[in-house]
Amino acid sequence: MTDQAAGVDALQRIALKIFLDDEAVLDPRDVIPIFHRWIQTSAVDGLLIDLADYTHMTSGPSVLLAAHEGHYAIEQSGGRLGIQYARRADQKGALAERLHAAARTLVKAGRLLEADTSLGGQVRFRGDQLECLANDRLSAPNRRETLEAFRPAVESLLATLGPDDDWSLTQEADERERFGVLATSGSGAGLDLLEARLG
Amino acid sequence: MSWKETLGDRIPAELGREIDTYENQIALKRQGKIDDKVFAETRLRRGAYGQRYDNGQRNDGNGVKLLPFPSDGQTKGPDTVWDAPGMMRIKIPFGGLTADQMDTLADLSEEYSDGVCHITTRQDIQLHFVHIDDTPALMRRLAAVGITTREACGNTVRNVTACPLSGVCRDETFDVTPYAEASMRFLLGHPDTQDFGRKFKVAFSGCREHACGLVNMHDFGGIAVTREVDGVTERGFEAYVGGGLGAVPHEAKIFDPFLKEEDVLPTLQAMSRVFARLGEKRNRARARIKFLVQQLGIDEFRRLVREEREALEHDDRWSAFIERVNTPTDAPLLEGAGSDEAAGSDAFQAWRRTNVYPQRQPGYAVATITLPLGDLSGWQLRRLATLARRFVGDAVRATVEQNIVFRWVREADLPELHQGLEALGLAQPGAGTIADITACPGTDTCKLGIASSRGLAAELERRLADQLSSLDESVRNLRIKVSGCFNSCGQHHISDLGFYGVSRHVGGNVVPHFQVLLGGKWVENAGSYGLAIGAIPAKSIPEVVRRITDRFVEERNGDESFYDFTSRIGKRALRDMLQDLTAVPDKLVNADFYRDWGDPREFGIGDMGVGECAGEVVSLTEFDLAGAESQVFEAQLALEENDPARADKLAYGAMLQAAKGLIKTEFIDISDDPSQIVTEFRTRFYDTEVFFDKYAGGKFANYLFRRHEQAGPTAERDVARQLIEEAQLFLEATHACQARLAAIPPPPTAAAGPSLGGVQ
Structure with missing residues (x-):
C-alpha cells in the first residue's frame, strides 16, 4: 500500500452531503425548531449537543446540529442547499464500512426532514447525487492520487446506493479545497429506498 | 505522518x-x-x-x-x-x-x-x-504561517489591537502599527507578564477623534501625538491606563500626556511589574489593573511605575524597532489609479458609499468586507485570500467591528473587487452603519451568556438592512452593540444604542430581557460609556430601536449628535417613552415573549414548585426589586445632573431595597433600618452562601457591605458612577437569587444558575 493509500485508508473525518431537489421549498430557519426537537427526542444518531444558527451566512453551514460523533448541517457550500453529515469521531472498520455508516446516518436524517410535517411534506432530497468530502488535508490532500486511493471505498458505497446505476465521479478542481468528489448517476432513488439498501 | x-x-x-x-x-x-x-x-x-x-x-x-x-x-x-x-x-x-x-x-x-x-x-x-x-x-x-495562540486567553497580555486604518488614514498623526507589533512581540511570554491576577489589554490609536483603537476602554492605551523640540519633531503617545468595560466599567486615566516612543516598551514592562506585584490575585472580580489604579490613585500608580522603570535593566528591544517605524507596514501591490466615482451598478454604488474609505494616498482606498455577526465560512475566507492576492497582497486586517478590510485597493479596481465579493456572498453594503451590529457570542457558545446577543443582533440586522437606504442619514450612521451579559464583550457601553442580556422572573417564568444603554460614545476612542435605563423584554427590543431612532429624527437640533440628543432629552424622558414596552404579556396571550431570539426553546423552563405563600412573598420581593431598579435609574439621573452625593445615596438605597426584598422571603417584618437590613442579609444570604454566584461567589454582596461601611456619600463622580454600576450588578444578582429561591431553573443552565462571574 502506498503512503497515499494508507493515509486515505486511515481517513476518519468524512463528510457526506445530499442535495435538495427543490431549494425553494426549504427556508433553513424552519429547520431550527426541528433540530431542537431532534435533540429533545434523540431522533438521530449520536450525542447531540447543541444547535448553531448561521442563517445569516450565505456560504457554509446554515443551521448546524453539533454532535460528539459528527455534525449535521443544512449546508449551502457551492451555492447548493442540502443536508450534510460530517463525521468527527473515529469509527471502526475499513474506509468503505465507515462511508456506509456515515451514509446511513445521513440518509436517516434526510428521511426525517422529508417526513417532518412542519415542512409541509415538500422537502425532497435527490438520490442521484452524493458529495463525499475528506475533511482532513493531511490524510487526504486534494490530489489525483487521493482519488485513486479513495475510489474503491466510494464505489463500494455507490454500488450499495444505486447498484444498477452508472455513477460518475468528479473531483473538486481547486487543490486548496478539501479532497472531495461529486458522485452523479443518471437516475436517483428516493431516500426510503436508499435507506433500505444501506440496511 | x-x-x-x-x-x-x-x-x-x-x-x-x-x-x-x-x-x-x-x-x-x-x-x-x-x-x-x-x-x-x-x-x-x-x-x-x-x-x-x-x-x-x-x-x-x-x-x-x-x-x-x-x-x-x-x-x-x-x-x-x-x-x-x-x-x-x-x-x-x-x-x-x-x-x-x-x-x-x-x-x-x-x-x-x-x-x-x-x-x-x-x-x-x-x-x-x-x-x-x-x-x-x-x-x-x-x-507554520506565523501565528501563535499563546496568551490569547488567561491572565495574560491579550491581543494588542490597533486601528485598521493605521498607515493609510487621512487623519492619523502617524502609523501606530509598528508600535502595536513591537509591544506584542516584546510582551508575549515576557517573564514580567506571567504573574497577573487578571488579563491586560493594550491598544494603539492614530488619532484622538475617531473610534480607532478605543483607547479609553483599555488597560493601557496610546494615542499617537507629536511635539516639536528644538525644531525636531518627536513622536510619542498620550498614554492612558486603567480603562475597561466589563461588569464595572472604568474610563481610562491619563498616565502621561507625552510618553516618548522609546519609552513605550519599558513603561509597559514597568507597569506589568507593578500590576503583577500589587494587583489583586485572590478576588478576580477586582483584579484588573483599573482597580489597582483606583485603589492607589493615578498619581501614586504613576510614581510606582516610573520608579520601577528607573530600576529596570536596559533591554535593547525597547528601541530596536524604532528604526523601522517609518517603513510602511504594508505596501501597495499595484500602482494607484483613480476611478470614475459615478460608474458602476447601483449595488456597487451602494456598497461604495458605506464600505469604501479613500486613503490618504491618492488612488487607493480601504474596502470593508461586511461580515454579518462577524462570521464567514472557511470557503469564503479561502476565496477572500484569493481576492487579496489579486488586489492587495497581504494588506488585510480584521476590525473590532467584526469585519475585514482590504487596504491599498486601487480605486480603479473597486468595481472588480465588488464583483468578486458578490460571487462570495460578501458584498453587503452598510459597513459602519446601524445595520452593521457588533455582538459577542452570548448564549450561542459562551458559558456566561444570559440572553441571545447574536439572536437579537441578527434580527435587528435583518430589519435594518432592509431599510438602510431609506433610513435618515442621522440614524444610518448610529452604532448598535449587543452583549449576552453585563461583561460587555459586545462593547455595549460604547455604542449609541447598547444592549446587554438579563433575565426577569415574571409570573412564575423566566423571561429574556435586555438592558438598554444610552449615552455611550464610539468616537473619541470610546469617549463615553453609556448607562442602563431599564430592562426591556428581548422581543420588544426592535421596537425600542424604532422608537428611539424615530424620535431622534423628529427632534434632532440641526447637526446634533445622538449623544447630545440623548443628553438633552434626558434619560427620564427616554425611559418614559419605553415604559409600556417593559410589560410582558401573559404566556397564554403571547408565548413568544418567553423564548429568546432565534431559539424556540422556552427560556428557563423548568419544574415549578412555588406554593401560594411563596407566591405572595415573591410578589413582595418583586415590588422591592422594582423599587430598587427605579432608585438605580434615579441615581443615574443624579449623576447626569452632576450630583454624585445624591447618586451615591440612591445607588446605596437601591441595594438596600433589593436586599430587603430578598430578606422578605424569610423575614417579612424586616425594618427600613440599613444596619438591620445588612445584618439580616449577611446572616441569611451571605453567610449561608444562598446569594452566592457559582463563579463570582459573594462579590456582589460585598458591594453592599463595602458601601454600608462607608461613612457617608461620596462627592467624587467616578466613585458614584462605580457604585451605580455595582448597584446594577447587585440587582441582577438579586434577581438571579430570587429565581433560584422560586425553584425555577434559571437561565441559561439550570444546574449552574445564571453566572454573574467575569469572563475567562
Missing part, C-alpha cells in the same frame, strides 16, 4: 517547543498528573477556551439533560468535560492577516471546527466546537 512531521521546520523552533510542551501537558492531564485548575489556566494561556455546555449538561427546553460524553470522568478543568467541544481563540495582532494565514485559518475552520470563522471585537479569530485533542495540530499549522 503527523502535522508535526509534515510541517517540519516551517514551524519556528521556539513555537514548536512550546506546542510540544503543551501536547505533553495534555498527555499528563489525561494521566491525572496535572490539577484541573492548573491545566485550565495552561490551556487558556494557549487560547483553548471553554464553551457552553462543556459541564456536560444542557437544558433542551424540556429540562436539564445530561450530555453523556465518553470521557470517563476525564476533565480539562473544573466542571469541564474532556470531550466537550471548546472554543479556540487565535490572536491576530492589530488584526493584520496575510493571504497565506487566511488560507490556513479557512482550512482549520473546516477540519477542526464547524466550517465557520468568527471575527471578535478584539481583532481575534475564534473557532468553535473544537476538540482539545485537535488543538496541538491546529496550533502547529498556525505556527
Whole structure:
C-alpha cells in the first residue's frame, strides 16, 4: 500500500452531503425548531449537543446540529442547499464500512426532514447525487492520487446506493479545497429506498 | 505522518517547543498528573477556551439533560468535560492577516471546527466546537504561517489591537502599527507578564477623534501625538491606563500626556511589574489593573511605575524597532489609479458609499468586507485570500467591528473587487452603519451568556438592512452593540444604542430581557460609556430601536449628535417613552415573549414548585426589586445632573431595597433600618452562601457591605458612577437569587444558575 493509500485508508473525518431537489421549498430557519426537537427526542444518531444558527451566512453551514460523533448541517457550500453529515469521531472498520455508516446516518436524517410535517411534506432530497468530502488535508490532500486511493471505498458505497446505476465521479478542481468528489448517476432513488439498501 | 512531521521546520523552533510542551501537558492531564485548575489556566494561556455546555449538561427546553460524553470522568478543568467541544481563540495582532494565514485559518475552520470563522471585537479569530485533542495540530499549522495562540486567553497580555486604518488614514498623526507589533512581540511570554491576577489589554490609536483603537476602554492605551523640540519633531503617545468595560466599567486615566516612543516598551514592562506585584490575585472580580489604579490613585500608580522603570535593566528591544517605524507596514501591490466615482451598478454604488474609505494616498482606498455577526465560512475566507492576492497582497486586517478590510485597493479596481465579493456572498453594503451590529457570542457558545446577543443582533440586522437606504442619514450612521451579559464583550457601553442580556422572573417564568444603554460614545476612542435605563423584554427590543431612532429624527437640533440628543432629552424622558414596552404579556396571550431570539426553546423552563405563600412573598420581593431598579435609574439621573452625593445615596438605597426584598422571603417584618437590613442579609444570604454566584461567589454582596461601611456619600463622580454600576450588578444578582429561591431553573443552565462571574 502506498503512503497515499494508507493515509486515505486511515481517513476518519468524512463528510457526506445530499442535495435538495427543490431549494425553494426549504427556508433553513424552519429547520431550527426541528433540530431542537431532534435533540429533545434523540431522533438521530449520536450525542447531540447543541444547535448553531448561521442563517445569516450565505456560504457554509446554515443551521448546524453539533454532535460528539459528527455534525449535521443544512449546508449551502457551492451555492447548493442540502443536508450534510460530517463525521468527527473515529469509527471502526475499513474506509468503505465507515462511508456506509456515515451514509446511513445521513440518509436517516434526510428521511426525517422529508417526513417532518412542519415542512409541509415538500422537502425532497435527490438520490442521484452524493458529495463525499475528506475533511482532513493531511490524510487526504486534494490530489489525483487521493482519488485513486479513495475510489474503491466510494464505489463500494455507490454500488450499495444505486447498484444498477452508472455513477460518475468528479473531483473538486481547486487543490486548496478539501479532497472531495461529486458522485452523479443518471437516475436517483428516493431516500426510503436508499435507506433500505444501506440496511 | 503527523502535522508535526509534515510541517517540519516551517514551524519556528521556539513555537514548536512550546506546542510540544503543551501536547505533553495534555498527555499528563489525561494521566491525572496535572490539577484541573492548573491545566485550565495552561490551556487558556494557549487560547483553548471553554464553551457552553462543556459541564456536560444542557437544558433542551424540556429540562436539564445530561450530555453523556465518553470521557470517563476525564476533565480539562473544573466542571469541564474532556470531550466537550471548546472554543479556540487565535490572536491576530492589530488584526493584520496575510493571504497565506487566511488560507490556513479557512482550512482549520473546516477540519477542526464547524466550517465557520468568527471575527471578535478584539481583532481575534475564534473557532468553535473544537476538540482539545485537535488543538496541538491546529496550533502547529498556525505556527507554520506565523501565528501563535499563546496568551490569547488567561491572565495574560491579550491581543494588542490597533486601528485598521493605521498607515493609510487621512487623519492619523502617524502609523501606530509598528508600535502595536513591537509591544506584542516584546510582551508575549515576557517573564514580567506571567504573574497577573487578571488579563491586560493594550491598544494603539492614530488619532484622538475617531473610534480607532478605543483607547479609553483599555488597560493601557496610546494615542499617537507629536511635539516639536528644538525644531525636531518627536513622536510619542498620550498614554492612558486603567480603562475597561466589563461588569464595572472604568474610563481610562491619563498616565502621561507625552510618553516618548522609546519609552513605550519599558513603561509597559514597568507597569506589568507593578500590576503583577500589587494587583489583586485572590478576588478576580477586582483584579484588573483599573482597580489597582483606583485603589492607589493615578498619581501614586504613576510614581510606582516610573520608579520601577528607573530600576529596570536596559533591554535593547525597547528601541530596536524604532528604526523601522517609518517603513510602511504594508505596501501597495499595484500602482494607484483613480476611478470614475459615478460608474458602476447601483449595488456597487451602494456598497461604495458605506464600505469604501479613500486613503490618504491618492488612488487607493480601504474596502470593508461586511461580515454579518462577524462570521464567514472557511470557503469564503479561502476565496477572500484569493481576492487579496489579486488586489492587495497581504494588506488585510480584521476590525473590532467584526469585519475585514482590504487596504491599498486601487480605486480603479473597486468595481472588480465588488464583483468578486458578490460571487462570495460578501458584498453587503452598510459597513459602519446601524445595520452593521457588533455582538459577542452570548448564549450561542459562551458559558456566561444570559440572553441571545447574536439572536437579537441578527434580527435587528435583518430589519435594518432592509431599510438602510431609506433610513435618515442621522440614524444610518448610529452604532448598535449587543452583549449576552453585563461583561460587555459586545462593547455595549460604547455604542449609541447598547444592549446587554438579563433575565426577569415574571409570573412564575423566566423571561429574556435586555438592558438598554444610552449615552455611550464610539468616537473619541470610546469617549463615553453609556448607562442602563431599564430592562426591556428581548422581543420588544426592535421596537425600542424604532422608537428611539424615530424620535431622534423628529427632534434632532440641526447637526446634533445622538449623544447630545440623548443628553438633552434626558434619560427620564427616554425611559418614559419605553415604559409600556417593559410589560410582558401573559404566556397564554403571547408565548413568544418567553423564548429568546432565534431559539424556540422556552427560556428557563423548568419544574415549578412555588406554593401560594411563596407566591405572595415573591410578589413582595418583586415590588422591592422594582423599587430598587427605579432608585438605580434615579441615581443615574443624579449623576447626569452632576450630583454624585445624591447618586451615591440612591445607588446605596437601591441595594438596600433589593436586599430587603430578598430578606422578605424569610423575614417579612424586616425594618427600613440599613444596619438591620445588612445584618439580616449577611446572616441569611451571605453567610449561608444562598446569594452566592457559582463563579463570582459573594462579590456582589460585598458591594453592599463595602458601601454600608462607608461613612457617608461620596462627592467624587467616578466613585458614584462605580457604585451605580455595582448597584446594577447587585440587582441582577438579586434577581438571579430570587429565581433560584422560586425553584425555577434559571437561565441559561439550570444546574449552574445564571453566572454573574467575569469572563475567562
